[in-house]
Amino acid sequence: MTKSLKNLWGRFLFRGKGILPTKRLIVLIIAVSLSLIVVTVWNKSLLFVIGVDTLVLLLSLVDLAVIPSKHAFHFNRTIPAELERGLTYSVQVKIKNLSNRPISYRFIDGLPQSFKKVNPVFGKVEKEETMVVSYQIIAPVRGKYQITNLHFRFSSMLGLWEKQFTVELEDTVKVIPDLTDTKQYLESAQRFLQYEGTIIRKRQKGVGEFAKIRNYVVGDDPRKINWRQTAKLQEVMTNEYEPEHGKYITILIDCGRMMGAELKVGNRLEKALEAVLTVAAAALKKGDYVSVLAFSKDIKMYVPPAKGMEHLQKILQAIYNLQVDANESNYAAVFQYLESVQKKRSLILLFSDVHTFLHEETTLIFLKRLRLRHLFFMIGIEDHTLLQRVKDEPRNVQIAMMKSIAQQQQQIKKREKNKWEKQGLQMIEAKEEQLAIAAVSYYIDTMNRDLL
Template sequence: MNKSLKNLWGRFLFRDKGILPTTRLVLLLSFISLSFIVLSFFVTISWPVVLLINVFFFLFSLVDLVLTPSKKRLRMTRSIPGDLERGLEYPVHIVVENPTEHDMKAEIKDGIPQSFSRPFPFTGIVEKNSRKQFTYYTTAPVRGEYQVLKLYLRYQSRIGLWQKQMAFDEKDTIKVIPDMTETKQYLENAQKFLLHEGVTIRKQKSGVGEFSKIRSYVVGDDPRKINWRQTAKLQEVMTNEYEPEHGKYITILIDCGRMMGAELKKGNRLERSLEAALTVAAAALQKGDYVAVLAFSKSVKAYIPPAKGMAHLQTILKTIYNVQVDAAESNYAEVFQYLQLVQKKRSLILLFSDVKTFLHEESALVYLKRVRQRHLFFMIGVEDEILRKRAANPVTSLEETMIKGVAQQQLLTKKREKAKWEKQGLLMIEAREERLATTAVSHYIDTMNRGLL
């Protein structure tokens, strides 16, 4: 197909510009043709008469086309958020300006990526000498950076025999970031966020932490923390309140290897790990701790040095929002070597990875023993729900018995391997995908409150 034919075909595919007949014009032509066919059975109609009537109708339609609003006078603009969270619905506003003296029936499409939900085309009437805002809702299921370049408009003539189509250059850059719902829920109410999943923030170890404030004594407080000086002054029992020490270092490792691409109910393991990692980072930054993040697969993909303050959360988000699963096995040995070079201070290392794959990495155990000498290590992964269900399902046939036996054997093997690693002080846990963030945050809070770091 040569270039001219491609351009012509593009016009009929609702791209760039073009002129198209409407359904009304096709129906009128069909009606005229059918009328001539029916009349031919009763009277004799000469060809000049048929030709004259068709020419007259064609000229009439051209007059209607000429009276169509000029393309140069029309304007379209788009308003879309720069950052969209994966899987959430967002409104997009499109404004059409019609400065002409005639009402215009418009049909609109937006040039958003094919992976987005696309409720197109949508139509409406734009009155003369006015502007009208159209709103549609879209959802982005895949993280990444996207360029939206054009808006497409198709509008009809006054009588509705012809319609013109055109494209407006309206460039926008859209970043699809991880779903931050759990992070926002934690920042709004940490205790409620953890209680929703059946997890409570454990009480702090007595005598550990920094002085926070003096408050009224309530039932259940430690009597040893009563502030007798303030009690005597105010004639009310007052107690000292302590909180965990701030300024600790948290290092979050995110595995982007092949096994992290396994699909779950919502997204894959990497998507869930990113969302949980951001929630832990927000919790640590809110407490005044330093947070570093490292994403890796066969090599280090991204590293954010430790820093504190909630502004650092945006730095983390901008760096890792677009990391993707690699079609390669993760190189744990290399990432732990790299970690020893960049993280000199004692920290809590939180690794989001696939536990089953990690347990078979014997070479990583050597490097982890060195890391364990200076840092605390905790690994968390998404539980294999299918394996768990097959191991617990009742059996009614020989085939189901064999499947259940294999599933139980795999669970026992994993449990035995985890026990071997935990003897080295390397804690591991698997959580359901919907509880991954709460489990990770709960472990972080428990570690800080017990003064283990």
């Protein structure tokens, strides 16, 4: 295909600039052509045929001559700087028509191909008027994107011709993990956990840091009554305690090959990142120090420990663009690195694939040494396919063989988990939609029991 043909084809695809005939003009030409064929059958003169063609041509040229210039339009795009993965957002495009003619338009915004959007966007703007057009988008893939162009096309007064051009509008958009679970926890921790059937356990009576004095309610431990304040205020008051603040939480994120396994929505890494942010928010809200380390074959990123809710934004900006690598995870290297950077006792939460981790025999040596100083807990996502195979009815030989292999794999995993847990290394698998719930529940239980 020659360069000129490529440019012409690009115009029909909303690329570049130029002038194009509309469907109305094409239909008009076809109708005139058919009419001329009929006229020639009636033996009309050639001058009549030429006259009709000339009239149609002049009409379209006049329509083209009065079409406004592209300089008569000004544009501005408003799009959120951060989009949560999978959620719907509104993008606004302001169109200012400086010409003295109303125009009908359609445009395609230069969004990444992975975005789900409605294209093209149709509308009409009156003369010397400014209007704001909104349309919805969904970003299913995390990352940082540059949006540079808006492809605009508007028609002439009679609608016989269309002029198109490209407007350069620079915007940078970050697609971050879905923070729905994190927001729900921050709004109400107890309601967030009870929704999934989990209740925050009460801590041991009178253990931990003194928090405040409040009114006594039915169910409180009478041993916690503050008799001095009770006598002073003439109503029963009780002391309230909470876990000690300032503990260290270290979150490890596996970005190896197995974390790319597809789930109902997204993959394992997507769910792990959402759970990581929820746990980090819970710990930071309690006043603990949180550090995050991502790895696969090598260390990908490390956020040093800090406290305060503003640290959550730093963690988010560090992990939002993490991607699955094609390499196997090097657990030994990450534990060696962790020993060098995390000197204080901490709760280590590892988000990884349990099945892969259990077969890393050399990792057990490093974990035994790590266990002397830190608490270790691993959490993964259940293999839905494996569990489904175990539940299948053996209707034929093929299904029976797959069921037998699935049961064997399940028994091997159970045996290996028991071996690791005897060494004090706890691990669980949760459903994909309950991963954040399970991780936060374990963190709260650990804090309430003063295990750290």
